[in-house]
Amino acid sequence: MTAACLMTTYQPLALSFARGLGTRLWDQQGREYLDAVAGVAVTNVGHSHPRLVTAISEQAGLLLHTSNLYGIDWQQRLAQRLARLSGLDQAFFNNSGAEANETALKLARLHGWKKGIEQPLVVVMENAFHGRTLGTMAASDGPSVRLGFQRLPGDFIKVGFGDLTALDTVTREFGARIVAVLLEPIQGESGVQLAPPGYLKALRAHCSQHGWLLMLDEIQTGIGRTGTWFAFQQEGIVPDVMTLAKGLGNGIPIGACLARTSVAKLFTPGSHGSTFGGNPLACRVGCTVLDIIEEQGLLENAARQGERLLARLRVELSEHPQVLAIRGRGLMIGIELATPQRDLAARAAREQGVLLNVTRGKVIRLLPPLTLDSKEVEMIVRAIARLL
Structure with missing residues (x-):
């Protein structure tokens, strides 16, 4: 197999998979791996879930696409489900997280336009990541993401994540x-x-207090990843706008931007759109994913197994000289290392049969499916301990 005809935007491991089931993947030679990445927080209900296989097969034989020139029943059902779960009112569907964030940024622009603000600003966070379009790159941070793409569109002010004093300063x-x-x-x-x-x-x-929109990017944290449907629910608040993708489709491309009615109505016919967004297949899959999470109690499992995984990692690794911090919520966990370990993901796969991700060069990021069990928690802990 050759990648000569692919643009060099990725540096994939010398590893390719033939099939998956639940938390496991099998490579072309038949070797089994425990997947602690889940396609970067995508396959929340596991690989090849039989309910999803059935839904995809049935819908493929019925209807894949009609466009948003017509009503789409599964789209309306999914919007109602997400509104009920989130406390927001209306949804717009597209194909990815970056598109969902672009939708949110357009709503912010319209919010400013309605208020008569000619040069609106959006406050974003240092070290944030919101996507790879020009607009979402401008809202993101990190020179490696932005290198070669200046000057980026949009007007943003960056403040430190978690720093309320900095927020007060830019407010003044x-x-x-x-x-x-x-x-x-x-x-x-x-x-x-x-x-x-x-x-x-x-x-x-x-x-x-200031009439600003609070817009939460829950593309990675949403759909049960942190032990509740959405991470904001653990703070007892509701945002004005929220974006979703990743786990909503379990591998089928779908993104969503939800908003309060007062914000959503800033869009009028023709002011935004998507050719493929909200098609019957993607939205039926989204509804099925929500069904599976509810019926299998995966929110509770994510919270329980996440606590177990954090506790076990802290017991096994807290005294290790390479480990600076272990943090997370639900099944979204990071292990910060003292020095970069850029070959760690390859070694984990090759030596331990466990798939993990290293972000920012020295943070092991664990994002396993929400179906993870206690034995698999021990497998992950043992593999990382051996690697380090």
Whole structure:
């Protein structure tokens, strides 16, 4: 197999998979691996779940696409389900997390336009990651993501993640132009960085006070990853806008932007759209994913197994000289190392048969399916301990 005809945007391991089932994958030679990456927080209900196989097969034989020129029943069903689960009111469906964040940024622009703000600003966080489009790159941080793409569109102000003092400073300086705050409840790509307790609640109050939109990127944290449907629910708040993707489709491309009615109605016919967004297949899969999580109690399992995995890692690794910190929530866990370990993912697969991800060069990121059990927790802990 040759990759000569592919653009060199990735550096994949010398490893390719032929099939998957639950938390396991098998390579072309038939070797089995425990998947602690889940396609980067995508296959939340596991690989080849029989309910999803049936839903995809049935829908493929019925209807794949009609476009949004017509009503789509599964799209309406999925929007209702997500609204009920989140406390938000309306949804727009597209094909990816980056597109969902672009939708949120357009809503922020319209919010400013309605208020008569000619040069609106959005507050974003240092070390954030929101996507690879030009707009979402501008909202993201990190020179490796942005290198070669300046000057990026959009007007953003970056503040430290979790730093309310910095927020007060930009409010005094730019408050008349600020229309929204966009952030991840837990920063994933920067190494599973958790905000201080109460930070989201303080942001909610600040945005309400100043008439800004609170926009949460739950692309990685959403759909049960942290032990609740959405991470914001653990702070007892509701945002104005939320974006989703990854786990919503379990591998079928789908993104969603949800908003309160007062914000959603800023869009009018023709002001936004997507050719493939919200097609019958993707939305039926989304509904089926929600069914599986509810029926199998996967929110509770993610919380329980996540606590177990964190506790076991801290017991086994806390005294290791390479380990600086172990943090996470639910089944979203980061192990920060003292020095870069860029070959660790390859070694984990080759030597231990466990798939893991290393982000920012030295943070082991664990994002296993929400179906993980206690024996598999021990397999992950044992594999990482041996590697280090």
